[in-house]
Amino acid sequence: MSSLALYRRYRPESFAEVIGQEHVTDPLQQALRNNRVNHAYLFSGPRGCGKTTSARILARCLNCEKGPTPDPCGECQSCRDLARNGPGSIDVIEIDAASHGGVDDARDLREKAFFGPARSRYKIYIIDEAHMVTPAGFNALLKVVEEPPEHLKFIFATTEPEKVIGTIRSRTHHYPFRLVPPGTLRDYLAEVCRKENIPVEDGVLPLVVRAGGGSVRDSMSVMDQLLAGAGDDGVTYAMATALLGYTDGSLLDSIVEAFATGDGAAAFEVVDRVIESGNDPRRFVADLLERLRDLVILAAVPDAAEKGLIDAPADVVERMQAQAGTFGPAELSRAADLVNEGLTEMRGATSPRLQLELICARVLLPAAYGDERSVMARLDRIERGVNVSGAGGAGGAGAGAGMPAMGYVPGPDAHVPAPAQGAGAGQGPVQGGAPIPPGGGPAAARAAVRAPGAGGAGTGAGAP
Template identity: 35%
Template sequence: MAEDHSAEPSLLPKGHEAIAPTPYRVLARKYRPANFDDLIGQEAMVTTLSNAFDLGRIHQAYILTGVRGVGKTTTARILARAFNYELPARDGKPAINAPTIHMPELGVHCQAIIDSRHVDVIEMDAASHTGIDDVREIIDNARYRPVLARTKVYIIDEVHMLSKQAFNGLLKTLEEPPDHVKFIFATTEIEKVPVTVRSRCQRFDLRRIEADRLVAHLSGICVKEEIAAEPEALASIARAAEGSVRDALSLLDQAIAHAKGSLRVEVKAEDLRQMLGLADRGRLIELFADVMRGDIAAALAAMKALYESGADPQRLLGELAEFTHIVTRLKLVPETAKDPALSEVERVRGAEFAQSLSLPVLTRAWQLLLKGLNEIKDSPRPLAAADMILVRLAYAADLPTPDEALRRLGNLPQATTAASSPSPARDSAPAGSSASLVSRGTGQAVRAAPAPQPERTEPGLRLARFEDVVAQAAAARDIQLKMALERDVRLVRFEEGAIEFALAPGASPQLAQTLMRRLQEWTGRRWMVAISSEAGTPSLKEQAEAAAAASLHGVRADPLVRAVMDVFPGAEIVAVREAEPAENATAAEDIAYIDSAPPEDDL
């Protein structure tokens, strides 16, 4: 027999027996946009979709991409509502039974779509439904008309995780779906979606939300929730969220739970810094000042103090890099100071640093900090790694930029410069040789500020032969001009100050002007360079090729060489070199062979 418990006393307070506790809804769900008017930061997409619905040009498939928390799934549900919006006539207002994005109130199907429980709006997570069988089920069900709504909508989240076979199986239906079916895809990695799928969809890139818009949004929610929040705390949340509304609301939820206060919850910047492991902005800026000043002892002490107060070393370096970016923007775009996401100390001190620090110093600090962030991630001792990064940054802060270093070198006395950089080539090479030209050119470049020009030489350089001109081009490291002079110049007449030559077939017609300009740079005086209609002598390259051919022909005619070639049939002479100064050198030792062994001594 069943026991009767009706007479047992209730354990709940009197008057509360039938009241169940209301489950808490997190802020990210409570303040999820229900229509396009509530969607912030996506004006371009909203305008495009509004015009498309007003004109009746509604596409069959949409793909939404962007970082996490910017509203992809929310936009998909709003679109599903717009496809199926239906409002019966009442209070003299006409009924609405057509696709529209103007939804002043909840329609017949709206609440069920918002709660993800409508039978004709199917939401599928591709992370857990990746195979062809899941897509085949979609294809089979798409043939049937919707049960309650006007349009059957398939929302596939994280669509990039579908398999290759699943994508291929979806292509035909996606290109020619039934009139009552719409597809909405959402993904954070659009590049992993096949181009064949992307080409069948209208693509919308949802942007990150700007920090000032996010601060204003969080402030409005705090007013609705009757939460007091310091502006600096909201700015810290906006920076930590990195443009994600969902991340910002989750952090605000956490900050409210962490906040203190008996009568009214108040979110303070100090509590938020402790919760997130952030550094006090004032102390962080002082650390930045110590590093930029090169005071490494003060910088290391400040880093240790911030670490002991709960700041994470990796976050500290990230915030230093962020403040470097703020200072750079203030230097280049002073209007950045009006950004509401910046605190007052960031505006004031950032403007001071923007005036005192040069752009090369800021860019160098940015590069060192970015490299340091990668190093600290892999370090077993984050604090020690952060200290070493600060040391590197402090010692690099006061280093001169390349142009400043050249200017300092240019201001040195000439005798000091010559004594501090002796050139062995200048002392040992004969005058007029290529080594001597390079040495003189380098010395002139060091003495001439600000730009180094190693190819220029002292005025008064004498070029007595055309071969000297070619040697000077090689000494100046103008390889392109050297090759052109050897290959394309057929000399007609040469004297110091004037050159006349004919061009070989295929030569550049600008060669004469280039050579005239370079000769003036090298010698310090004007040269007359002209192109002649006469044939001229063969070019240096042609002369070298002819000499090599004649030498090869003479070697082939040598009786000893003919005897060697008879012993090694198929051997080929590919090069001839001069005999080395040895007493017992033979002609056979001066010949290079391919595919043959050296001749025996008795040959």
């Protein structure tokens, strides 16, 4: 038993044990109760979501001595033969269409199909990777699939149902399987770890679920790898991040805090730590984009964790809530957009570190851009008293003195008052040609930017 892979050791033996596919298992169980089982089924869906397992369970239900039944007894000879560690049944034939999909294989199957079962109620053919059967092979099977003898059942399993010819699809009951939701998969993995009696740190299971991508088999394989390398203290978060290639949470926290405070020195120090620790810059940017996505959701929906919109441990969610509060809405949206654009540019880049540093520079220096998105981000920073130049520290003083921010280049239509005409003299500063009332502050500047006729590229003095 110990040598078996985890996904084989915990393969479901009944529909009740199949997770995340209730839209398929419930109708199948009801059809068995009503004795309205079709002669051919098509199970489709992503890999590792339970198609072949469900086909074996259906065969078990059909050939159980107490069946057809939605709940196989597990005690009769047929149930024992088709158990997860059973020897298999001579009347349940599994065929891998990837290597047996030709017309000769289909003709051989057709000839053998008419012979009755040796000791079971039905002879059942489970054809895996059915999309690999050639059109000629499907045509050779068409007649027997259309009008099979009473003892014969077909179950086709495929990841690409559109490649199964329409004449076969029209003669089957099609059940589409789906990827398993993260919450369901995380609870299932936690139960498996409890059965294995190996402790797992908080934060590990979300990484495994993310690596598995909704596939139960892939997630179980990743979990099996982590459990195999666990020490006396079980599976640690540091071990999981190192083995799976994810970025450590402390690096993400540091870079996000650097973006929030406009601290360029801290941001580029994080980049250096990423490179020196041997992390892949592309993976770091992808993980950073995932973090910014979570922050955007938390800023819009404070109780996103309770609603299941974010899958992370409680302490990480609490930390991200604090981080989301340090950004203005325009800042956060702009940072996520720039990181997303940078991730696209990094594909095939010859110098990933340089691309990562440029991404950080773009996020840190909204004053270098004159588009409305950057202007709004700069105003967000002014409201929070953060330096808009990205040089670190608070930049509220310079912004309030009526002088352009560092890195700001006035547009051709921008009105830049002389030093003697500061924000406190007579008329307030000008934003893109629209005067801002004295004492109006950043909120008035924001309204002036959005006002018709405001220059998108140019900004006024005192409102970088």
